[in-house]
Amino acid sequence: MRGLEETQENLAKQFQQLEVALQENQLQAFRENFLALHIYEQGQFYQSLDAAKRRLVYAYLSPKELADMFDSLEDTDEMKNYLEEMRPTYAAEMLGHMYTDNAVDIMKTLPKHQLAQYLTLMDSEEATEIKDLLHYEDDTAGSIMTTEYVSIVANQTVRSAMYVLKSQADMAETIYYIYVIDQEERLVGVLSLRDLIVNDDDRMIEDIMSKRVISVHVGDDQEDVAQTFRDYDFLALPVIDYDGGLLGIVTVDDIIDVIDDEAASDYSGLAGVNVEEVYENPVKAASRRLPWLITLLFLGMATASLISRYEELVSEASILAVFISLITGTAGNAGTQSLAVAVRRLAINDDKEKTIWNTIIGEVLTGLVTGAVTGLTIFLIVTVWKGNPILGFVIGMAMMCAITVANLAGSLIPMLMDKLGFDPAVASGPFITTLSDLTSVLIYFNIASIFMNYFIK
Amino acid sequence: MRGLEETQENLAKQFQQLEVALQENQLQAFRENFLALHIYEQGQFYQSLDAAKRRLVYAYLSPKELADMFDSLEDTDEMKNYLEEMRPTYAAEMLGHMYTDNAVDIMKTLPKHQLAQYLTLMDSEEATEIKDLLHYEDDTAGSIMTTEYVSIVANQTVRSAMYVLKSQADMAETIYYIYVIDQEERLVGVLSLRDLIVNDDDRMIEDIMSKRVISVHVGDDQEDVAQTFRDYDFLALPVIDYDGGLLGIVTVDDIIDVIDDEAASDYSGLAGVNVEEVYENPVKAASRRLPWLITLLFLGMATASLISRYEELVSEASILAVFISLITGTAGNAGTQSLAVAVRRLAINDDKEKTIWNTIIGEVLTGLVTGAVTGLTIFLIVTVWKGNPILGFVIGMAMMCAITVANLAGSLIPMLMDKLGFDPAVASGPFITTLSDLTSVLIYFNIASIFMNYFIK
Numbered sequence: 001m002r003g004l005e006e007t008q009e010n011l012a013k014q015f016q017q018l019e020v021a022l023q024e025n026q027l028q029a030f031r032e033n034f035l036a037l038h039i040y041e042q043g044q045f046y047q048s049l050d051a052a053k054r055r056l057v058y059a060y061l062s063p064k065e066l067a068d069m070f071d072s073l074e075d076t077d078e079m080k081n082y083l084e085e086m087r088p089t090y091a092a093e094m095l096g097h098m099y100t101d102n103a104v105d106i107m108k109t110l111p112k113h114q115l116a117q118y119l120t121l122m123d124s125e126e127a128t129e130i131k132d133l134l135h136y137e138d139d140t141a142g143s144i145m146t147t148e149y150v151s152i153v154a155n156q157t158v159r160s161a162m163y164v165l166k167s168q169a170d171m172a173e174t175i176y177y178i179y180v181i182d183q184e185e186r187l188v189g190v191l192s193l194r195d196l197i198v199n200d201d202d203r204m205i206e207d208i209m210s211k212r213v214i215s216v217h218v219g220d221d222q223e224d225v226a227q228t229f230r231d232y233d234f235l236a237l238p239v240i241d242y243d244g245g246l247l248g249i250v251t252v253d254d255i256i257d258v259i260d261d262e263a264a265s266d267y268s269g270l271a272g273v274n275v276e277e278v279y280e281n282p283v284k285a286a287s288r289r290l291p292w293l294i295t296l297l298f299l300g301m302a303t304a305s306l307i308s309r310y311e312e313l314v315s316e317a318s319i320l321a322v323f324i325s326l327i328t329g330t331a332g333n334a335g336t337q338s339l340a341v342a343v344r345r346l347a348i349n350d351d352k353e354k355t356i357w358n359t360i361i362g363e364v365l366t367g368l369v370t371g372a373v374t375g376l377t378i379f380l381i382v383t384v385w386k387g388n389p390i391l392g393f394v395i396g397m398a399m400m401c402a403i404t405v406a407n408l409a410g411s412l413i414p415m416l417m418d419k420l421g422f423d424p425a426v427a428s429g430p431f432i433t434t435l436s437d438l439t440s441v442l443i444y445f446n447i448a449s450i451f452m453n454y455f456i457k
Numbered sequence: 458m459r460g461l462e463e464t465q466e467n468l469a470k471q472f473q474q475l476e477v478a479l480q481e482n483q484l485q486a487f488r489e490n491f492l493a494l495h496i497y498e499q500g501q502f503y504q505s506l507d508a509a510k511r512r513l514v515y516a517y518l519s520p521k522e523l524a525d526m527f528d529s530l531e532d533t534d535e536m537k538n539y540l541e542e543m544r545p546t547y548a549a550e551m552l553g554h555m556y557t558d559n560a561v562d563i564m565k566t567l568p569k570h571q572l573a574q575y576l577t578l579m580d581s582e583e584a585t586e587i588k589d590l591l592h593y594e595d596d597t598a599g600s601i602m603t604t605e606y607v608s609i610v611a612n613q614t615v616r617s618a619m620y621v622l623k624s625q626a627d628m629a630e631t632i633y634y635i636y637v638i639d640q641e642e643r644l645v646g647v648l649s650l651r652d653l654i655v656n657d658d659d660r661m662i663e664d665i666m667s668k669r670v671i672s673v674h675v676g677d678d679q680e681d682v683a684q685t686f687r688d689y690d691f692l693a694l695p696v697i698d699y700d701g702g703l704l705g706i707v708t709v710d711d712i713i714d715v716i717d718d719e720a721a722s723d724y725s726g727l728a729g730v731n732v733e734e735v736y737e738n739p740v741k742a743a744s745r746r747l748p749w750l751i752t753l754l755f756l757g758m759a760t761a762s763l764i765s766r767y768e769e770l771v772s773e774a775s776i777l778a779v780f781i782s783l784i785t786g787t788a789g790n791a792g793t794q795s796l797a798v799a800v801r802r803l804a805i806n807d808d809k810e811k812t813i814w815n816t817i818i819g820e821v822l823t824g825l826v827t828g829a830v831t832g833l834t835i836f837l838i839v840t841v842w843k844g845n846p847i848l849g850f851v852i853g854m855a856m857m858c859a860i861t862v863a864n865l866a867g868s869l870i871p872m873l874m875d876k877l878g879f880d881p882a883v884a885s886g887p888f889i890t891t892l893s894d895l896t897s898v899l900i901y902f903n904i905a906s907i908f909m910n911y912f913i914k
Binding site: 176272 | 464493494619623633651655671688689692710716721724727728729739742761762771772779780789791793819823825
């Protein structure tokens with residue numbers, strides 16, 4: 001028995017042996033040891049090979065065996081490359097043996113002619129299922145569902161249902177939920193394998209099934225589907241069309257991927273960089289980050305040219321320059337906090353309209369409070385440090401207004417994006433801080449102009 | 458059959474009816490309709506009630522029935538309050554009926570005397586299991602595992618195993634994995650309910666079980682456990698002690714909570730605000746954000762006092778003030794990107810030592826490239842705008858150095874925190890931008906001092 005670390009060490013050894021078996025043409029030994037691995041481990045091994053050795057794997061394994069392993073892979077770009085190494089008939093057969101949702105994930109990324117070729121070469125029933133799934137929009141329940149589920153009719157006993165289940169178990173992605181359909185394939189009930197197990201063999205399915213089925217529509221957003229999984233702790237959820245017809249199921253493993261992607265994209269949005277592409281050489285990494293930095297540089301230029309207009313003021317009272325970065329920085333920090341809270345609220349709330357106004361008003365009020373406290377603090381510091389209460393008042397006042405406006409921007413912008421149909425999480429921290437630099441400087445110099453005569457030495 | 462929206466509307470109506478039944482003492486109607494709900498929906502309804510109505514619920518439902526619903530609740534602080542509304546014997550019995558991991562989550566938060574009282578009142582077997590789990594450290598596999606799993610011995614047929622399963626099904630959190638143990642309760646194999654179903658009734662368990670069990674140690678970090686779930690797509694994982702003895706299982710629903718918490722805390726870290734506490738009045742929200750803002754204000758004061766030292770320079774060349782916020786802002790943006798990438802890399806990598814150096818070097822090189830491009834851009838803009846190539850050179854040069862240093866800080870600080878045993882995700886974006894304000898200003902004025910004589914009008 002192994003904890004996580006031993007597993008790692010053990011695996012490294014087994015991978016070495018497998019590679020030797022491959023190179024020395026030990027077909028039997030390779031197959032035995034490879035197939036004994038968990039499919040995730042098979043995938044790890046396969047991905048560690050070079051193209052020449054991967055070609056040997058295709059000779060040693062049947063399309064069905066390779067399909068099981070491919071079901072465990074995640075990176076569709078890599079899988080696309082692997083497909084090109086295989087003979088088209090082998091690739092098509094393998095895709096046909098994969099769970100439909102996984103096959104569709106890869107096939108979506110293929111060029112049209114290659115996709116058409118595989119669909120032609122494939123078993124026609126599989127091809128039809130894949131074609132159906134290819135039409136669903138990205139990020140909907142339809143795009144992540146699979147069609148390999150177990151369905152039965154209500155009018156039978158537990159014993160006969162168990163018999164159906166056994167016969168369908170081989171192809172189903174999960175056998176732990178059994179969906180009950182009527183003549184028109186409409187979903188009318190659900191029961192778990194646990195229900196089958198604990199009930200008497202002679203009981204009727206219609207008596208033990210749950211008629212209150214929680215299901216999702218095929219067009220529902222995948223994030224809403226994920227929320228339903230979180231709430232109800234399901235292992236799978238049925239997907240229906242607008243007539244209540246059962247189309248497929250979404251399983252919890254796909255939902256974990258949805259949750260991960262969602263978290264990574266929220267995080268990326270806040271940072272203004274795609275954190276999912278972490279392994280790149282510096283030039284490539286730089287080329288990804290530069291568009292954003294340069295765009296913000298131009299927004300920053302607006303701030304610079306604004307200050308430029310007040311250059312005369314600064315040359316008369318150079319003390320003003322001392323506090324520029326303090327005010328812009330603090331307001332930027334407050335704006336970032338506001339942004340994160342607003343994005344989070346939008347993510348977890350159903351009643352959008354109410355959330356929007358509550359959040360904006362709440363954030364502005366919060367900004368007033370944090371602004372007042374921070375402003376008072378800096379007023380005291382500046383008054384003592386520079387011995388100039390008027391200057392302190394200008395800085396404190398500017399700080400308070402700048403923070404309140406930054407909170408407004410931080411909450412308003414994601415709300416606007418949501419209203420316009422964009423993902424609010426794309427509103428990035430760097431964008432908010434750069435924007436709040438502009439508003440902060442505007443506020444600062446305007447307040448300073450008014451009190452100008454009082455603090456010039 | 459219902460998609461997500463209809464479910465919401467339907468529920469609202471049912472909740473109203475239930476509340477009426479409660480008020481009008483319709484015991485039978487209430488029980489029937491309440492128990493027909495999914496436990497998550499029961500929880501939603503229960504949480505929407507006031508304390509007086511909740512007391513009626515305790516009178517209408519048995520501790521066992523309430524326990525099922527409590528298993529679906531998440532907020533331990535609220536649950537703590539609910540417990541205080543119940544009679545201690547009722548509360549203790551209910552806790553005893555909950556899944557051990559969930560009961561432990563609540564009981565961990567109780568004051569000692571209350572905890573002791575419940576343990577005394579509870580069935581002694583349950584109390585022992587809870588006491589065992591109470592000892593595990595937070596955020597380890599032990600702290601999220603449950604002891605309600607199905608275990609069998611290898612030396613029996615599928616038929617007899619199925620019999621054991623049926624008898625244990627009622628108390629187990631999942632019956633979809635069956636763990637095989639030896640005389641010393643050491644984990645020696647695993648099989649899924651699917652394996653039991655598809656295999657012949659007379660086959661021996663030892664012939665069909667998988668001997669390569671992936672398990673986690675009780676002390677393993679819960680985030681590593683979550684990663685194993687992601688990799689292997691398991692629905693449950695066994696938890697063993699250092700002798701290989703089976704202690705419990707972790708189920709996928711708890712892992713989804715771990716993944717969510719992890720994502721929220723990474724996001725909170727980057728924003729410098731706890732986004733999990735989103736529903737607070739402005740004063741309370743402000744009081745949570747202020748410590749961070751004020752701390753950063755003092756760090757910002759260091760920047761201000763640094764600029765103050767160069768006040769004479771600024772008064773001679775007020776044009777320098779124009780570019781302060783542009784340089785600090787852009788460097789801050791670059792530093793935030795760097796920070797996010799570094800935190801993400803630490804999260805997904807096992808080989809920490811290698812990751813640390815690769816990341817820091819990679820980020821500094823990326824900083825040099827983005828810095829060079831951004832610096833060149835601003836050089837051209839300033840040269841054209843102000844007709845002063847020397848000034849342009851100073852701004853461009855300062856920009857490049859400031860960005861490189863910001864990238865160094867953005868990657869170095871989370872790495873240092875990780876080295877020191879802190880969660881690197883706590884390194885916040887606001888902290889990095891405020892720190893990089895300081896370094897940027899230092900770089901800017903030093904470079905400007907050198908070329909001073911060339912661009913003063």
